[in-house]
Amino acid sequence: MEKTYIKQLYRETDKFIDKEISISGWVRTERVSKNFGFIELNDGSFFKNIQIVFDDKLNNFEEISKLSISSSLTVEGKIVLTPEAKQPFEIHASNIIIEGLSSSDYPLQKKRHSLEFLRTIAHLRPRSNTFSAVFRVRSLAAYAVHKFFQEKGFVYVNTPIITCSDCEGAGEMFRITTLDLNNIPKDKDGNVDFSKDFFGKEANLTVSGQLSAETYALAFRNVYTFGPTFRAEDSNTARHAAEFWMIEPEMAFAELKDYMDVAEDMVKYIINYVMENAPEEMEFFNSFIDKELFNRLNNVLSSDFVRISYTKAVELLQKSGEAFQYPVEWGIDLQTEHERYLTEKVFKKPVFVTDYPKDIKAFYMRQNDDNKTVAAADLLVPGIGEIIGGSQREERLDVLEKRMEELNLNKEDYWWYLELRKYGETKHSGFGLGFERILMYLTGISNIRDVIPFPRTTGSAEF
Amino acid sequence: MEKTYIKQLYRETDKFIDKEISISGWVRTERVSKNFGFIELNDGSFFKNIQIVFDDKLNNFEEISKLSISSSLTVEGKIVLTPEAKQPFEIHASNIIIEGLSSSDYPLQKKRHSLEFLRTIAHLRPRSNTFSAVFRVRSLAAYAVHKFFQEKGFVYVNTPIITCSDCEGAGEMFRITTLDLNNIPKDKDGNVDFSKDFFGKEANLTVSGQLSAETYALAFRNVYTFGPTFRAEDSNTARHAAEFWMIEPEMAFAELKDYMDVAEDMVKYIINYVMENAPEEMEFFNSFIDKELFNRLNNVLSSDFVRISYTKAVELLQKSGEAFQYPVEWGIDLQTEHERYLTEKVFKKPVFVTDYPKDIKAFYMRQNDDNKTVAAADLLVPGIGEIIGGSQREERLDVLEKRMEELNLNKEDYWWYLELRKYGETKHSGFGLGFERILMYLTGISNIRDVIPFPRTTGSAEF
Numbered sequence: 001m002e003k004t005y006i007k008q009l010y011r012e013t014d015k016f017i018d019k020e021i022s023i024s025g026w027v028r029t030e031r032v033s034k035n036f037g038f039i040e041l042n043d044g045s046f047f048k049n050i051q052i053v054f055d056d057k058l059n060n061f062e063e064i065s066k067l068s069i070s071s072s073l074t075v076e077g078k079i080v081l082t083p084e085a086k087q088p089f090e091i092h093a094s095n096i097i098i099e100g101l102s103s104s105d106y107p108l109q110k111k112r113h114s115l116e117f118l119r120t121i122a123h124l125r126p127r128s129n130t131f132s133a134v135f136r137v138r139s140l141a142a143y144a145v146h147k148f149f150q151e152k153g154f155v156y157v158n159t160p161i162i163t164c165s166d167c168e169g170a171g172e173m174f175r176i177t178t179l180d181l182n183n184i185p186k187d188k189d190g191n192v193d194f195s196k197d198f199f200g201k202e203a204n205l206t207v208s209g210q211l212s213a214e215t216y217a218l219a220f221r222n223v224y225t226f227g228p229t230f231r232a233e234d235s236n237t238a239r240h241a242a243e244f245w246m247i248e249p250e251m252a253f254a255e256l257k258d259y260m261d262v263a264e265d266m267v268k269y270i271i272n273y274v275m276e277n278a279p280e281e282m283e284f285f286n287s288f289i290d291k292e293l294f295n296r297l298n299n300v301l302s303s304d305f306v307r308i309s310y311t312k313a314v315e316l317l318q319k320s321g322e323a324f325q326y327p328v329e330w331g332i333d334l335q336t337e338h339e340r341y342l343t344e345k346v347f348k349k350p351v352f353v354t355d356y357p358k359d360i361k362a363f364y365m366r367q368n369d370d371n372k373t374v375a376a377a378d379l380l381v382p383g384i385g386e387i388i389g390g391s392q393r394e395e396r397l398d399v400l401e402k403r404m405e406e407l408n409l410n411k412e413d414y415w416w417y418l419e420l421r422k423y424g425e426t427k428h429s430g431f432g433l434g435f436e437r438i439l440m441y442l443t444g445i446s447n448i449r450d451v452i453p454f455p456r457t458t459g460s461a462e463f
Numbered sequence: 464m465e466k467t468y469i470k471q472l473y474r475e476t477d478k479f480i481d482k483e484i485s486i487s488g489w490v491r492t493e494r495v496s497k498n499f500g501f502i503e504l505n506d507g508s509f510f511k512n513i514q515i516v517f518d519d520k521l522n523n524f525e526e527i528s529k530l531s532i533s534s535s536l537t538v539e540g541k542i543v544l545t546p547e548a549k550q551p552f553e554i555h556a557s558n559i560i561i562e563g564l565s566s567s568d569y570p571l572q573k574k575r576h577s578l579e580f581l582r583t584i585a586h587l588r589p590r591s592n593t594f595s596a597v598f599r600v601r602s603l604a605a606y607a608v609h610k611f612f613q614e615k616g617f618v619y620v621n622t623p624i625i626t627c628s629d630c631e632g633a634g635e636m637f638r639i640t641t642l643d644l645n646n647i648p649k650d651k652d653g654n655v656d657f658s659k660d661f662f663g664k665e666a667n668l669t670v671s672g673q674l675s676a677e678t679y680a681l682a683f684r685n686v687y688t689f690g691p692t693f694r695a696e697d698s699n700t701a702r703h704a705a706e707f708w709m710i711e712p713e714m715a716f717a718e719l720k721d722y723m724d725v726a727e728d729m730v731k732y733i734i735n736y737v738m739e740n741a742p743e744e745m746e747f748f749n750s751f752i753d754k755e756l757f758n759r760l761n762n763v764l765s766s767d768f769v770r771i772s773y774t775k776a777v778e779l780l781q782k783s784g785e786a787f788q789y790p791v792e793w794g795i796d797l798q799t800e801h802e803r804y805l806t807e808k809v810f811k812k813p814v815f816v817t818d819y820p821k822d823i824k825a826f827y828m829r830q831n832d833d834n835k836t837v838a839a840a841d842l843l844v845p846g847i848g849e850i851i852g853g854s855q856r857e858e859r860l861d862v863l864e865k866r867m868e869e870l871n872l873n874k875e876d877y878w879w880y881l882e883l884r885k886y887g888e889t890k891h892s893g894f895g896l897g898f899e900r901i902l903m904y905l906t907g908i909s910n911i912r913d914v915i916p917f918p919r920t921t922g923s924a925e926f
Binding site for chain 2 (some may be wrong): 005007016021024026027043044045070071072074079091100101102111123124126127131135136138139140142143146150153155156157158159160161162163164165170174175176178179181182184190191192198199200201203205212215216218219220223228229230233237242243245251252314327395416417419420421422423424425426427431433452454456458459460461462
């Protein structure tokens with residue numbers, strides 16, 4: 001008999017009514033009376049379970065009556081509509097084959113577990129409702145990202161994970177080595193002899209694919225990366241992980257406003273795609289994780305995002321009369337409290353803040369004519385604050401070189417990045433979106449450890 | 464004026480004929496006569512260029528006549544059909560704006576360059592025909608992988624890159640550390656004190672996401688990973704890189720034949736998708752890189768893949784009368800020469816070889832009843848040899864533990880992997896496909912360094 005998935009039963013019910021089918025999955029719950037019983041079976045293809053009805057006509061009724069939670073079964077039987085019941089249909093089993101019994105010490109018994117506890121069983125937690133929903137949404141959101149950019153003709157580029165250029169934030173990078181740490185080779189000055197290492201020099205894990213992506217934007221016009229990035233930051237917060245995935249699009253012949261247009265479209269596209277393709281999961285999040293979720297997401301979908309300058313934002317904050325923990329004056333980096341005030345209290349929708357002071361932004365951002373600000377824009381959203389950072393890139397070789405000198409960056413390390421400005425420079429722009437950040441926004445889950453299958457944080461890399 | 468992409472001009476020509484458009488891109492070639500000239504412009508959206516015709520009615524005719532290769536332009540003008548000419552249409556320019564002149568030392572002048580030379584300018588090589596085609600195909604093939612699995616309801620899971628379990632091939636792993644290599648902390652026995660390292664213990668870059676993916680297959684039934692993996696192998700061949708991308712699907716309630724069905728469908732799907740969506744690029748490869756390409760790919764598409772046992776394969780090789788470099792007897796690992804003989808000479812199409820001797824395969828592969836072989840299958844294709852490796856996984860806890868003991872594996876390191884067999888085990892299967900390997904197969908490109916944007920190999924991690 002052809003195997004059927006629970007998702008098919010829910011999505012194409014008509015095809016299966018009164019038909020004999022075969023289905024495989026894991027027991028979520030079981031209730032047994034004298035000579036009949038009910039099993040809630042989940043097969044991972046769908047958020048919801050299917051109810052199996054069985055009775056003592058099964059020759060293994062005895063055994064089936066005592067199934068432990070998470071035992072795996074293959075069930076043959078008929079799909080029957082149940083208009084009177086909570087569930088739309090059920091399976092009347094004619095045969096139940098036990099594939100694998102679960103041990104009675106299965107840690108995910110039917111009761112509410114804390115998210116903290118579930119992190120300690122990261123190999124089993126996707127079998128819980130919450131994580132079944134989270135990781136199905138993660139998969140759909142990742143696909144939505146690819147679909148959005150591919151439909152727009154962007155070329156997906158796998159920028160390198162191992163890098164020898166310590167572009168930004170070298171202090172926060174993980175070193176990669178094949179040297180024997182018990183026996184480090186030294187050069188004649190007594191320093192580590194990296195010429196003996198695998199790549200013949202110091203190598204690290206990337207913190208961003210942006211600079212590499214720019215090289216491809218200047219060939220393919222529109223490109224995006226989507227891959228893992230790393231920060232060896234020693235910060236134990238709910239929003240930081242040492243390993244996370246980033247989406248970094250780069251566009252040639254594109255100014256700051258072009259980036260903002262694409263970013264706005266992308267955010268809406270991802271939300272729409274997930275709402276359409278995971279309605280059951282999203283209902284679950286809205287009911288059990290964050291009751292404001294749908295309000296917030298629908299507000300994003302129906303809004304035209306605001307665009308105001310940093311200078312104007314600072315004025316609004318100063319005039320607000322709010323007692324901020326961090327006082328506001330022109331030149332400061334906006335804190336989450338400021339960002340949330342702007343997007344939640346002032347505008348009540350997503351806001352791009354543009355044209356930040358150059359001293360708080362990266363060297364590659366394009367300098368504005370005022371000589372004080374750069375063509376950068378951060379997207380702030382209600383409930384979180386900053387979710388995307390982007391800018392127009394400095395395409396003028398002389399301006400870029402001057403800025404690098406001011407910041408004491410070694411131009412030789414960036415020779416290929418600088419060459420892009422020699423051989424057919426164009427105005428170009430790009431942005432970065434932390435994938436986990438948008439997943440937290442989509443699900444209402446408040447700890448980054450709960451949207452990454454096996455999270456890596458300071459002192460923790462289990463499984 | 465709304466900006467137009469060259470791809471739109473080729474794909475939806477009718478919409479643009481005799482219309483005024485604006486297009487931006489980079490000069491590939493220029494020819495100038497006394498009072499008019501031609502520019503081949505490429506904008507990265509499409510493999511082909513568009514011809515720009517201009518004359519001395521332009522007020523910057525003088526300047527436009529002396530453009531260096533790779534200068535970037537924005538051109539306004541009218542699309543005119545050219546039924547007599549090689550190209551189907553051209554733009555009659557009414558205005559040409561120079562965005563960025565290219566320096567005259569631009570290294571990609573119009574002549575044939577060796578692939579070796581182009582590797583030294585990996586930041587510019589996507590502007591060449593060959594690499595424009597390769598990396599557009601890479602992007603499309605990646606999307607085809609996602610599309611194939613998403614349409615089948617597989618959940619995409621991002622398995623961790625940083626891992627503390629040194630599952631397979633520890634010797635070939637890259638270590639990750641934040642310890643100061645000039646000043647390594649030691650414990651009281653004089654060994655490296657990894658408790659001081661970022662994760663509080665030894666950490667490495669993953670060589671495979673399989674074991675983690677299995678945990679998710681036993682929750683979602685069908686899952687796949689697609690991410691970077693790493694080997695610190697000191698081998699300088701055309702087929703090995705230190706950093707490459709792998710596709711690793713895992714399926715619960717699936718036997719060996721189910722994996723083979725899915726793998727066969729997947730390979731055909733990827734080929735079809737790329738042929739349909741990159742016909743110009745594929746034509747280019749077939750004409751200039753490998754004249755057998757279309758024959759080979761079409762043969763794969765139209766074949767039902769052969770499935771024969773290892774034992775049978777060994778018999779065929781022994782009876783062949785071929786003078787193999789490596790002599791054939793039952794128990795050996797098949798070499799590329801053997802694989803290619805089977806698939807090119809015997810069957811002339813893709814072949815799954817199944818049920819290998821257990822001693823040459825990994826500990827997690829399911830033992831067959833003969834006690835000698837495991838339910839593994841490798842897919843061999845003409846022109847390359849092995850392209851996919853997969854197996855049914857050992858789901859029986861006692862058999863798995865016994866095998867791990869035989870191989871002196873530390874069971875405590877695998878506690879979570881073993882627990883999968885305690886809590887609702889199912890027959891399950893999965894496979895691994897090196898993404899670059901299928902790209903080489905799709906393009907005819909013979910060196911892995913030429914299908915990775917910025918390749919990392921022994922002694923080399925430039926850019």
